[in-house]
Amino acid sequence: MSEHYYEMKLRQAEDYFQSLQAQATSSHFVDALIDDLQQYEKSKQNIWVNLDKSASQLGPSLLTQLARAGMLDHYLFRSVSYIYLRDLGRDVTTPVMQKRIAEITKSVKGYLKKKQQRLSFDLAELYRLAQQESLETVFFWVTDKLSNISTLMPEGMDPAEAKRKLIKIIAGVVIHEIEELKDETSLHIRQQRLDHAVRIGYYYGLTYPFIDDLLDAAILSPQEKQNFSFFIRQTLLTGEVVPLEAQDWQEQNRDLIQAVHDELAEAFTFLKNNQPVERVQDFLDNAYLFFQSQEIDRNKCLDDPSYTNHQLYVPVILKSASSRLIVRSFQSYSEDKQVEDNLFYYGIYNQLSDDLTDLQQDLALQSVTPYTYFLTYADEQAEIRNPFLMYWSVIYSFIHTVHQGKSEIRNLILDRVINGLQRLQDRLGKERYQAIMQQISFDARFDQVLNQVVQKTKNVAFFDKLMRDQLLDTLRKKKQAKEHFLSIMKDTKWQIDRYLRLDSPENDLEKAVNYSLEGNAKRVRPIMTWVMAKEGFGLSEAFILPLVKSVEYMHTASLIFDDLPSQDNAPTRRGRLTLHEKYNHALAELTALWMTQNAVEEQASMKEADPTLVLQLIAYSTRTTQRMCQGQLVDLEAKGKTLQLAELKELSVYKTSLGFEAALMMPLIMADAPEEMKQAAAQFAYHAGIVFQIKDDLLDVEGESTALGKQAGLDRLNQSATFVSILGIEAAKKEMWEHYQEAVLCLKQLPSLSFFQQLLDFILFRKH
Secondary structure, three states: OHHHHHHHHHHHHHHHHHHHHHHHOOOOHHHHHHHHHHHHHHHHHOOOOOOOOOHHHOOOHHHHHHHHOOOHHHHHHHHHHHHHHHOOOOOOOOHHHHHHHHHHHHHHHHHHHHOOOOOOOOHHHHHHHHHHOOOHHHHHHHHHHHHHHHHHOOEOEOHHHHHHHHHHHHHHHHHHHHHHOOOOOOHHHHHHHHHHHHHHHHHHHOHHHHHHHHHHOOOOOHHHHHHHHHHHHHHHHHOOOOOOOHHHOOHHHHHHHHHHHHHHHHHHHHHHHOOOHHHHHHHHHHHHHHHHHHHHHHOOOOOOOOOOHHHHHHHHHHHHHHHHHHHHHOOOOOOOHHHHHHHHHHHHHHHHHHHHHOHHHHHHHOOOOHHHHHHHHOOOOOOOOOHHHHHHHHHHHHHHHHOOOOHHHHHHHHHHHHHHHHHHHHHHOHHHHHHHHHHOOOOHHHHHHHHHHHHHOOOOOOHHHHHHHHHHHHHHHHHHHHHHHHHHHHHHHHHHHHHHOOOOOOOHHHHHHHHHHOOOOOOHHHHHHHHHHHHHOOOOHHHHHHHHHHHHHHHHHHHHHHHOOOOOOOOEEOOEEOHHHHOOHHHHHHHHHHHHHHHHHHHHOOOOOOHHHHHHHHHHHHHHHHHHHHHHHHHHHHOOOOOOHHHHHHHHHHHHHHHHHHHHHHHHHHOOOOHHHHHHHHHHHHHHHHHHHHHHHHHHHHOOHHHHOOOOOHHHHOOOOOHHHHHOHHHHHHHHHHHHHHHHHHHOOOOOOHHHHHHHHHHHHOOO
């Protein structure tokens, strides 16, 4: 039925386009728009607010300034109203909707007040929000999925933008679902439906990076793009996932296409199987409509001067409308023909607005949009419709036809229009902005009034735009911080490795020492020491190197003991034979003992240091070694036994947290840091160590030996008590995130180094 549905919607889009054209050429069109702008300008005069600079440039400080000026309620109410108008197709002027919008405004304002008018996209905060709705399970799922996006997306595509789109779509589907929930809905049913909505949003959103963006990028060959499009089209037409043929893909793209195919197949199967039966065909029809109209647009060439207005605009109407109608197909939403029509007719407004925003980029890429085509051929083809004129025709239609000239709707839509134009001017600069406006001008009188309104109007910012900007900024900063973190890890590890190995080993003991220090070790603990000592306190290299070597010697010694047949009896470590397997048990024991003593010798070598601090350091490190031995004994005695959660946490402290604590505490001791900071470091190490250990236990269940560098499932073979064996996978993840949140709080009391937040995220999301 998809092709029949496509033809039906094509006719609807054609009729809509014809009505927009007729409207735009009517004698009263421009006069009506000028009157709308003048009425709008008058209405804004009573609520102008003098802020430090234009609202579109304020960024995070906007919320604080609006709150101080008493305008936060108005700002939020307008923002929520627009979301209901645009994304939900509702008439926001009805008493029922006004009440609903007021409730949400109050809720958002309360949240912002609690957060001191700051938007936060940190993982700990998002997890707390998920907890409030009992959505921990889907939170774990979607964070894992989003973390894999960067891994799957090849160079030449933008993972940050892909994540932003995914998060936006997830939020949109969840909003749709929330609006269909009744007040009497039980908490259990609410949790189930919101969980379902998050998964639907992610799977639907996946089509943007893995279909649209991939087909737009210069990664696949033209033939491969045809093959990929065929796979998508046939899947939507038949309702069954079409398998890939290996010979259809170049060798360098096979792994990528297979991974994308697997993800899309999983998404399609879920979307098809997890919606009401009566909506399945709606889903297939609208998905085909969306894909086919995108394909038509994608295959246009800016060098072709033969496109008609119909060819330029109708696919835009179809793809922008169907992207919203797909969301409606996922659930049995309340029947409302007006909502369906509003969603269909409103889409082109957003598309034309986005195309204007992206005009510079589209011209550079030679992409065909109504704007790029008009600017390229307007002088040669007088019949080509001005897209800015069509943009205002859509605005006119919504104000006067759909909403019968209601002043509330007029002001809301024009607020959004003026905000968009102000943001465009801020981004391009006033001179370039004016040049583009001149190029797409369609009436001098209208231009004058519009320009006056754009330049004079204040207080037209929108919360969703602020959230978008903040999310993009957060993703950009996270990417930069991660890259910086990985760079520090790589560079510091290289420097540390230079100093650890013994030069010219003379006997088996020294050879065994070097063997133990080689391999694929991450050097997490000595790197922690290096960063805290150097960047946190500015200690000299004469202090840093002995501390770093001491920490790694202590850690490596603990691993040698841990691997012995009398202990865990591990055959491999870091992808290589363990020391006792490489040599023998006796030499392994002697090597570990040598390392513990050499750690103390390194500490005692700091002759320029305050002797009192050195003694404190040696006393601390020897106590730590004793505690690690006690922990290993507890671990051995626990084998085959059922432990309580508290006992397992205590065991994790011995096995992992102590090493993290030593890595931080040693530089703190030598810097003579205050006691409160030492306590915060100890607490951070406690929580981070438990996060590490739970993740280790999860990887033992879910990981692969080749990725882990050790035998997967070893805990089960040894009948070791783990967080997974005691709590189960789901509860273990909840416990892990609880400790992650606590560790984040502890970081606020330590030197402000983004490295340790990144380290915590690295521990949480590591694959081995």
